[in-house]
Amino acid sequence: MRSVADQMSRVLADLRVPEPIELALLDAQGLLCAEDVFAVAPLPGFDNSSMDGYAVRAADTVGANDDAPVELPVVGDIPAGSRAPRGVSAGISLRIMTGAPMPAGADGVVPVEWTDGGVARVRIHRATQQGAFVRRVGEDVQTGDLVISAGTPLGPAQVGLLAAVGRERVLVRPRPRVSVLSTGSELIGVGERPAIGEIIDSNSYSLAAAARDAGAEAYRVGVVPDDHALLVDTLEGQLPRADLLVTSGGVSAGAFDVVKQALSELGTVEFVRVAMQPGMPQGFGTLGPDGTPIFCLPGNPVSALVSFEVFVRPAIRLMLGKRRLDRRTVLATMRQRVSSPPGRRQYRRGLLIREEDGSYSCEPVGGAGSHLLASLARANCLIVIDEEVTEVSEGDQVRVVPLLLAGA
Numbered sequence: 249m250r251s252v253a254d255q256m257s258r259v260l261a262d263l264r265v266p267e268p269i270e271l272a273l274l275d276a277q278g279l280l281c282a283e284d285v286f287a288v289a290p291l292p293g294f295d296n297s298s299m300d301g302y303a304v305r306a307a308d309t310v311g312a313n314d315d316a317p318v319e320l321p322v323v324g325d326i327p328a329g330s331r332a333p334r335g336v337s338a339g340i341s342l343r344i345m346t347g348a349p350m351p352a353g354a355d356g357v358v359p360v361e362w363t364d365g366g367v368a369r370v371r372i373h374r375a376t377q378q379g380a381f382v383r384r385v386g387e388d389v390q391t392g393d394l395v396i397s398a399g400t401p402l403g404p405a406q407v408g409l410l411a412a413v414g415r416e417r418v419l420v421r422p423r424p425r426v427s428v429l430s431t432g433s434e435l436i437g438v439g440e441r442p443a444i445g446e447i448i449d450s451n452s453y454s455l456a457a458a459a460r461d462a463g464a465e466a467y468r469v470g471v472v473p474d475d476h477a478l479l480v481d482t483l484e485g486q487l488p489r490a491d492l493l494v495t496s497g498g499v500s501a502g503a504f505d506v507v508k509q510a511l512s513e514l515g516t517v518e519f520v521r522v523a524m525q526p527g528m529p530q531g532f533g534t535l536g537p538d539g540t541p542i543f544c545l546p547g548n549p550v551s552a553l554v555s556f557e558v559f560v561r562p563a564i565r566l567m568l569g570k571r572r573l574d575r576r577t578v579l580a581t582m583r584q585r586v587s588s589p590p591g592r593r594q595y596r597r598g599l600l601i602r603e604e605d606g607s608y609s610c611e612p613v614g615g616a617g618s619h620l621l622a623s624l625a626r627a628n629c630l631i632v633i634d635e636e637v638t639e640v641s642e643g644d645q646v647r648v649v650p651l652l653l654a655g656a
């Protein structure tokens with residue numbers, strides 16, 4: 249049997265990060281920037297007022313107070329968007345709005361709150377200073393500044409900044425396109441009524457959802473029966489549209505485990521037993537002329553999703569260009585004794601609880617059976633019990649992977 253760590257490093261060694269593509273700003277959200285973006289103009293683009301008020305020469309307001317306000321004529325208005333405001337000379341003012349360009353000759357703004365709000369004449373009862381309430385050209389960004397560097401994750405603020413510097417499109421690491429298909433002659437579509445012996449295909453849903461959650465663009469192919477030729481045809485049909493293929497089912501040692509039979513023959517996909525529970529049988533390799541990576545996961549719903557979490561999610565993150573491939577783990581105090589098979593890393597579904605002092609505790613949810621999808625849906629974490637550990641007692645510390653998906 250191969251260790252989880254060994255299988256993981258073989259998988260990662262076979263993956264390539266797809267070439268960057270240019271996307272419209274909102275489509276780039278959540279992705280990593282793949283270029284250094286420089287400002288071609290300053291921000292702000294011109295001196296402007298940070299307040300609604302009056303543009304003045306600061307010297308004209310010296311000494312103004314409640315007892316002795318300064319009174320100035322107001323010779324016009326400068327609304328936001330005004331293109332060519334008239335200038336200010338000594339002894340006069342212009343009413344100005346937030347974001348409007350400062351008029352030539354003015355060197356300060358008196359906020360409307362410091363005045364009587366006058367329209368023809370204004371009474372100012374507090375002096376302003378040179379430069380006060382004026383946003384200077386280039387104060388935020390200067391022409392030529394590096395505003396976003398390659399590798400930066402594009403969240404709302406970065407998307408906004410790119411827009412502000414005039415970029416409609418940006419080069420990013422694309423979402424890998426992941427095709428998900430379920431194999432098994434017992435499987436039917438979700439709209440159909442299962443007869444005895446039939447099962448609704450849930451894996452193509454959970455795995456497509458997991459692929460999306462990991463940042464991929466998921467395409468749910470649906471069900472392929474246990475038929476050699478049909479399987480190979482369907483996989484080939486997906487190759488032009490996929491950066492990564494994920495199948496479930498048909499990888500055990502059963503007589504009709506057609507994924508294993510069909511893909512083993514090609515010689516580019518390897519089927520191994522990995523020292524983990526659930527998820528022992530795993531297939532991984534490449535298909536087609538471009539060497540498209542393919543994961544062949546076991547069919548049991550819990551095995552499939554845990555295998556995805558352990559191997560496929562890090563693979564998708566690598567393809568997204570992310571540096572951190574694994575989820576952050578936390579240490580938690582076990583609330584209940586559990587046993588674990590020797591020599592295999594066990595992933596138990598669990599409930600992670602945050603105590604009042606900020607520490608974590610956890611307890612297992614449901615049994616270890618890998619068909620127990622409802623208990624997986626109740627869980628909010630995976631409890632990782634290492635290979636050499638066969639028993640965890642109440643009060644022991646365990647490593648836990650919080651799952652944002654479940655119960656969040």
Ligand code: AMP
Pocket residue numbers: 430431432434435447448449450451452496497498499500502546547548549
């Ligand atoms: P297999 O790995 O093909 O031997 O399947 C193992 C078990 O998982 C069987 O009980 C299957 O019926 C079940 N199973 C396989 N594929 C799916 C699927 N797509 N959705 C739900 N259950 C499945």
Ligand code: MG
Pocket residue numbers: 431432433497498505547
């Ligand atoms: Mg099967």
